[in-house]
Amino acid sequence: MRKLLLQIMTSLALVCMVGCTPSTSNEQQSYAPIKVEVPERPAGQEDVIQLTAPKIETVRVGFIGLGMRGPGAVSRFTHIPGTQIVALCDLIPENVEKCQDILTKAGLPKAEAYTGDEEAWKQLCQRDDIDLVYIATDWKHHAQMGIYAMEQGKHVAIEVPSAMTLDEIWALINTSERTRKHCMQLENCVYDFFELTTLNMAQQGLFGEVLHVEGSYIHNLEEFWGDYWNNWRLDYNNEFRGDIYATHGFGPACQLLDIHRGDRLKTLVAMDTKSASGPILAKKYGVANDSINFQNGDHTMTMIRTENGKTIQIQHDVMNPRPYSRMYQLTGTAGFANKYPVEQYCLRPEQVKADEVPNHENLNMHGAVSQEVKEALMKKYKHPIHQELEEVAKKVGGHGGMDFIMDYRLVYCLHNGLPLDMDVYDLAEWCCLAELGRISIENGSAPVEVPDFTRGGWNKVKGYRHAYVK
Numbered sequence: 001m002r003k004l005l006l007q008i009m010t011s012l013a014l015v016c017m018v019g020c021t022p023s024t025s026n027e028q029q030s031y032a033p034i035k036v037e038v039p040e041r042p043a044g045q046e047d048v049i050q051l052t053a054p055k056i057e058t059v060r061v062g063f064i065g066l067g068m069r070g071p072g073a074v075s076r077f078t079h080i081p082g083t084q085i086v087a088l089c090d091l092i093p094e095n096v097e098k099c100q101d102i103l104t105k106a107g108l109p110k111a112e113a114y115t116g117d118e119e120a121w122k123q124l125c126q127r128d129d130i131d132l133v134y135i136a137t138d139w140k141h142h143a144q145m146g147i148y149a150m151e152q153g154k155h156v157a158i159e160v161p162s163a164m165t166l167d168e169i170w171a172l173i174n175t176s177e178r179t180r181k182h183c184m185q186l187e188n189c190v191y192d193f194f195e196l197t198t199l200n201m202a203q204q205g206l207f208g209e210v211l212h213v214e215g216s217y218i219h220n221l222e223e224f225w226g227d228y229w230n231n232w233r234l235d236y237n238n239e240f241r242g243d244i245y246a247t248h249g250f251g252p253a254c255q256l257l258d259i260h261r262g263d264r265l266k267t268l269v270a271m272d273t274k275s276a277s278g279p280i281l282a283k284k285y286g287v288a289n290d291s292i293n294f295q296n297g298d299h300t301m302t303m304i305r306t307e308n309g310k311t312i313q314i315q316h317d318v319m320n321p322r323p324y325s326r327m328y329q330l331t332g333t334a335g336f337a338n339k340y341p342v343e344q345y346c347l348r349p350e351q352v353k354a355d356e357v358p359n360h361e362n363l364n365m366h367g368a369v370s371q372e373v374k375e376a377l378m379k380k381y382k383h384p385i386h387q388e389l390e391e392v393a394k395k396v397g398g399h400g401g402m403d404f405i406m407d408y409r410l411v412y413c414l415h416n417g418l419p420l421d422m423d424v425y426d427l428a429e430w431c432c433l434a435e436l437g438r439i440s441i442e443n444g445s446a447p448v449e450v451p452d453f454t455r456g457g458w459n460k461v462k463g464y465r466h467a468y469v470k
């Protein structure tokens, strides 16, 4: 009996430790989410919402990290007018050489090379003839490189995910706020043709009020596992639970919901499966720390509720044999859109004028609009960015063109002294799922508060808009 009592008391104590407060209502219990500290903004520092910086006529770039991803960026920049590739850095000299060849083939002079030393990238950041440092290394180097580059007076663009922990996120925010330098996460999927067209439709009210959004990163990485430098990606999966690669699905979802432009992420809960394929991959490719059980669940789901009562569901699976999917699905009060496995729209008939979009039939409850209507909608709502760049983007390429559009927009905004399409708070929000999800999972999928990374500024701007020169 005493043993049973002790067990009950221990369970109750654990429940309280994770911050659960049963409500007084008999009908329903509500639980307060686990609180996550928001560090006070250092004195003398202001937010960087809609940050502008002086116009840069020629954007001079230094690249760090030239493995599988980096060279594509170097190549894309050879197609962007008003840029100059000043310096290239990678630990491995041959990787730098390959990128020098890209420059030569494009008829450009060789760049200054930094290589062979773990810290050589710091010398690149210290140069006084660079405006932008573009980082495409493994995840553990991202934040420290971005912080150092901003401290050296450079704008930074960092591959996804740009930060892996809340400490890294806050350090990037504080550095951007203090130095007034742009810190953009290189999230390319927000420029994909279906995503950006659908965002335009949503912004013009076609779906009514967007209530629920889904995104995912479902990508069997089998063909890549053996090729990452130092096996960094599998090592990270081995060490951490939570959605550690959320941004491709989460970024477009947040843009649809105007996150920190009138709404904010408030609470999340996460759940994962056991690690089933992970340990098999660890045996096949090896991991740095084989004394721990493989941590990342094969499939991780995170659900987030926003201040305005919207919901988001994000999934991650990079290990099992499923067709690639970023999901990209939205439900609104007047319509629905879905990208994977088939692109489709479903709209209340009154949303579209018959003369604008032909044969917009009154749908039954099982159907989406016809292919003909879908094409007419996508043509009518083609985003101005795509109207301007689609042709050249498809020629230059990079995931079908969206990578080029991302780089082009970054340079366009720097040329014109405009706020970038994605700011450091987007970076923070889209990266926070890793640590916050882990906290939730490790506490029995308890709700966890999402910090307001803007520290009070999330409602200053109403609605997400791309900046253009007037």
Ligand SMILES: NC(=O)c1ccc[n+]([C@@H]2O[C@H](COP(=O)([O-])OP(=O)(O)OC[C@H]3O[C@@H](n4cnc5c(N)ncnc54)[C@H](O)[C@@H]3O)[C@@H](O)[C@H]2O)c1
Binding pocket: 064, 065, 066, 067, 068, 069, 070, 089, 090, 091, 092, 095, 117, 118, 119, 120, 121, 136, 137, 138, 139, 141, 159, 160, 161, 186, 187, 188, 227, 228, 229, 230, 399
């Ligand atoms: N947005 C996308 O669609 C997309 C696609 C692929 C990869 N990525 C991201 O790009 C980044 C790079 O991925 P990858 O596939 O190219 O990995 P990779 O392992 O092929 O390349 C990483 C490179 O970083 C270099 N590096 C490591 N430490 C360094 C240091 N101290 N100084 C200089 N160089 C250093 C390595 O030598 C290597 O060449 C990752 O963040 C990944 O998530 C994004």
